[in-house]
Amino acid sequence: MLPRFVGRLSLADVVTTANASLGFVAVVVAFQDVELAARLVLLAGIADGLDGVVARYSGGSKVGPYLDSLADVASFSVAPAVLVYATASATWTVSFDALTARAVAAMVLPALFVAMGVVRLGMYTAYDTADEYTEGVPTTLAATILSAAVLCGITSAALLLAATGAFVYLMVSTVRYPDLLARDALLMGVVHGLAVLFPYFYGRTFPWAILTLALAYLLAGPWFYWRGGRVLAKWYGNA
Incomplete structure (x- = not known):
């Protein structure tokens, strides 16, 4: 008997699930080599962009948007949170036996990052996929900034x-971030x-x-990319 997904998943979905797997591997290696883990999160970001390109040219599936958000939970919520925790625990003494203020911060803030990342991705799947913008800082952008740092x-x-x-806070804020134009996404x-x-x-x-580049988009994107991006989109025929 064949698995249920046979014939229902697209090539883009395969790329998406690879993204999720990269997130898991990043978590595994974070406590041995934090910089390798950061590279894996950035590699997952490439896969996240690639699945959209593949879907555009070879077609997607009904489950694609849901798989994409689920994969992003692994790679851009859990993985960067563990990355930050692993870095903090290597610098500070984090122990369950002695919960200092530093230890609590090192555990609670990454945990809240995961929680708000999940909420943000759920809201995106429900409300933003058909729009040319999204509300709140994308989890991919947050993960990119933390990993690149x-x-x-x-x-x-x-x-x-x-x-x-x-x-x-920023991931669940109402600040609108416009989708990147194809040429800018390619540059990234x-x-x-x-x-x-x-x-x-x-x-x-x-x-x-x-x-x-990621910080520039984070700080200026909602205010300047709309105007310049829309003009360029019309110029390139993407509006």
Whole structure:
């Protein structure tokens, strides 16, 4: 008897499930090699963008949007939360026997990040998939910033936890983030790939590049990308 999914999943769905698997592997290796885990999260980001491209050219399936959100829970909610916890626990003494303020912060903030990531992805699947924008910071963007920061050598537990705490709110905020144009998504994908393949090239150039681009979109996207992006979309025939 064949599995139930045979004949129902598309090639894009296979890429999506690979994304989820990368998230799991990132969690597994986070406590042995935090920078490798960060690279795996960034690689999952490439898979997340690739499944949309594959679906556009080869077709998707009815379960595609649900699989995409489920995979994102693994790769862009759980994996970056564990990444931050592993970094904090390597810097601070985190023990269940002595729950200091630092230990509580190191556990609670990543846990809230996962919770709000799940809520944000559920809201996205229910309300935003047909729109040209999404409300709240995308989990992919939050995960990219946290992972790129670690890959840049930023291992300050206080800084990473502060960023995690900010994303706890920003992911479920009502700030509207427009979808990236195809050319900009391609640029981000290329820089992602270079950061994964050559993370230490010339003073960690590529991780710093992806961190800079991601922060620029985080801070300026809702206010400036709408105007410039829409004009460019019409110019390129994508509006």
